[in-house]
Amino acid sequence: MSEIDFTEKLAEGFGAYNTKVGQWWVDQTRNEAHAAAYTNIANQVAKCAKKESGLIIDYGCGTGLLIKQLVGLLPAWDFLGIDGSKLMLREAEAWARATRKGRPAPIEFRRAQLPDFSVTKPKADIIVFTFPNIVAVPNERRQFETRFPKDRALAGLLAMKQEGEVEDVENLYDSLFMSRVVSRNLRLLLRKGGLCVRVDYSQAGRRDLKRFDQLSTKFEEGSLNAKQSHLQPQKFFSLLSSVYYPSAVILDVYEQTKDPDYLEGGYLVSVLKAL
Ligand SMILES: C[S@@+](CC[C@H](N)C(=O)[O-])C[C@H]1O[C@@H](n2cnc3c(N)ncnc32)[C@H](O)[C@@H]1O
Numbered sequence: 001m002s003e004i005d006f007t008e009k010l011a012e013g014f015g016a017y018n019t020k021v022g023q024w025w026v027d028q029t030r031n032e033a034h035a036a037a038y039t040n041i042a043n044q045v046a047k048c049a050k051k052e053s054g055l056i057i058d059y060g061c062g063t064g065l066l067i068k069q070l071v072g073l074l075p076a077w078d079f080l081g082i083d084g085s086k087l088m089l090r091e092a093e094a095w096a097r098a099t100r101k102g103r104p105a106p107i108e109f110r111r112a113q114l115p116d117f118s119v120t121k122p123k124a125d126i127i128v129f130t131f132p133n134i135v136a137v138p139n140e141r142r143q144f145e146t147r148f149p150k151d152r153a154l155a156g157l158l159a160m161k162q163e164g165e166v167e168d169v170e171n172l173y174d175s176l177f178m179s180r181v182v183s184r185n186l187r188l189l190l191r192k193g194g195l196c197v198r199v200d201y202s203q204a205g206r207r208d209l210k211r212f213d214q215l216s217t218k219f220e221e222g223s224l225n226a227k228q229s230h231l232q233p234q235k236f237f238s239l240l241s242s243v244y245y246p247s248a249v250i251l252d253v254y255e256q257t258k259d260p261d262y263l264e265g266g267y268l269v270s271v272l273k274a275l
Pocket of ligand 1 (some may be wrong): 014025029059060061062063064065083084085088112130132135233247
């Protein structure tokens with residue numbers, strides 16, 4: 001069990017992934033549950049890749065272990081992994097160096113703070129976003145609130161609906177709003193009709209989630225179009241499929257939160273189409 005104070009470390013920003021938190025994540029990705037999950041996810045992504053070649057972006061790629069599996073399944077496809085952590089990308093480069101030799105299509109990694117709306121190209125055919133934990137400190141969040149006022153209002157409205165049900169409405173708002181902004185960034189990096197494969201920690205399949213969790217998931221991923229009070233959310237993804245896999249990867253969440261609710265669960269693989 002990790003002794004890291006994740007709340008304190010992650011409050012410092014995404015740079016935490018260059019320190020103990022990053023080393024913890026590298027260790028997690030090497031366990032059996034993660035190895036099985038990356039194999040399963042890679043097979044699902046490969047099924048989505050209907051063409052001979054194209055571009056797959058891994059958003060918040062970490063050490064690039066999903067790309068590592070995909071290069072074997074999709075030899076003619078280009079891969080671009082984006083992440084903010086030097087430590088993660090150093091690990092990724094270590095395996096990619098040998099894999100690139102004799103391979104006609106590129107495997108590239110780019111270091112960037114996410115979400116990043118300054119780069120709009122290249123457009124991907126598929127974007128993958130697995131085990132997300134995109135960290136943003138309050139002053140980073142504020143610039144996005146100015147840029148996306150409607151999302152801010154909707155996230156505020158949804159969070160208020162939960163007042164009395166959750167301990168910290170402000171935290172819920174932050175998470176709803178930033179997840180939505182990240183989804184907008186995923187959409188920006190995809191061509192129209194391109195696919196987004198999201199892998200989220202979950203305690204159940206979508207239909208078995210509580211009503212509010214179903215609603216917030218749709219809002220966060222950009223697939224919600226039902227009016228909320230007087231506010232109409234913009235739908236920028238449509239959900240094609242979603243499958244739940246029980247897995248010990250859920251213990252990543254338990255280790256970070258120490259919440260016993262996360263001793264059991266797994267992950268959801270959802271495929272969304274860019275509108
Ligand atoms: C939980 S790890 C998941 C990594 C990878 N997707 C996987 O499945 O192995 C979260 C990743 O997001 C990156 N990250 C977190 N916040 C970020 C930010 N604001 N900008 C860029 N990268 C960030 C971290 O460096 C880390 O590699």
